[in-house]
Amino acid sequence: MQLCEKLGLDRDMYSISIPLGATINMDGAAITIAIMTLAAAHTMGVTVDFPSALILCILSTLAACGASGVAGGSLLLIPMACSLFGIGNDVAMQVVGVGFIIGVIQDSVETALNSAGDVLFAATAEFYEWRKQGREIKF
Secondary structure (H helix, E strand, O other): OHHHHHOOOOHHHHHHHHHHHHHHOOHHHHHHHHHHHHHHHHHOOOOOOHHHHHHHHHHHHHHHHHHOOOOOOOHHHHHHHHHHHOOOHHHHHHHHHHHHHOHHHHHHHHHHHHHHHHHHHHHHHHHHHHHHHOOOOOO
16 A cells, blocks of 8 residues: 555545455465466476366466465365375375475465556556546656
């Protein structure tokens, strides 16, 4: 919210969009689920075609919406995503274990992606309104 304030955005706009995005918009969690699942598939020698990868991305995005507010929530959704490629729960839980080992760094990057995505969407909507009104956008 401080970044939105520095950008000069309307407080009425970002005071709603940022908290709403914090609960729904989980870019980092979706990316974590997809990347860790694809890494497991590659390690197991599973060939992933484009339609399957697209379905994985959609599944990860939808699943990530429910992972907000749960510590390590994205990691716990990896077995579900791995089942899409026929990877067993024993291997999927080993991937989750790796995720817990790198959890401090991984969680920090997830949070940064989530926050940056929320600000990006809030600023895009605000700048679009400014352009419609003929206001100048300064960077």
